[in-house]
Amino acid sequence: MDTIFDSLRSTGIRRGPQRLAAGIGGALARRFGINVWLARALVLASFLLPVLGVGAYLVAWVLTPWQDGSIPLERALGGRRSSS
Numbered sequence: 001m002d003t004i005f006d007s008l009r010s011t012g013i014r015r016g017p018q019r020l021a022a023g024i025g026g027a028l029a030r031r032f033g034i035n036v037w038l039a040r041a042l043v044l045a046s047f048l049l050p051v052l053g054v055g056a057y058l059v060a061w062v063l064t065p066w067q068d069g070s071i072p073l074e075r076a077l078g079g080r081r082s083s084s
Contacts, residue, residue: 005074008063015066022061 013031015023025040032039046053062073071079 001074001077001079005071005079008071009065009069013064015064022057022064023066024057024060024064027064 011031013027016026016030020026020040025043026036028034028043029036029039043057046056062076063071065071
């Protein structure tokens with residue numbers, strides 16, 4: 001599992017400190033170089049897709065690293081707390 005979590009950290013996607021909910025829209029905006037409000041609107045629009053939009057958001061929520069490198073799923077499984 002450590003290999004999976006380390007590869008998630010290496011993608012360059014991180015949740016920022018200026019987030020509205022879980023920081024997924026901001027992380028995607030920063031990674032792909034688009035406006036943060038556009039990314040947030042696209043995430044919200046994805047919720048119109050039955051199950052897929054919310055399901056994908058929940059998966060992203062548990063797998064997207066925070067600024068310190070910690071990943072919620074990894075922490076829930078008792079893994080390391082930060083990348084320091």
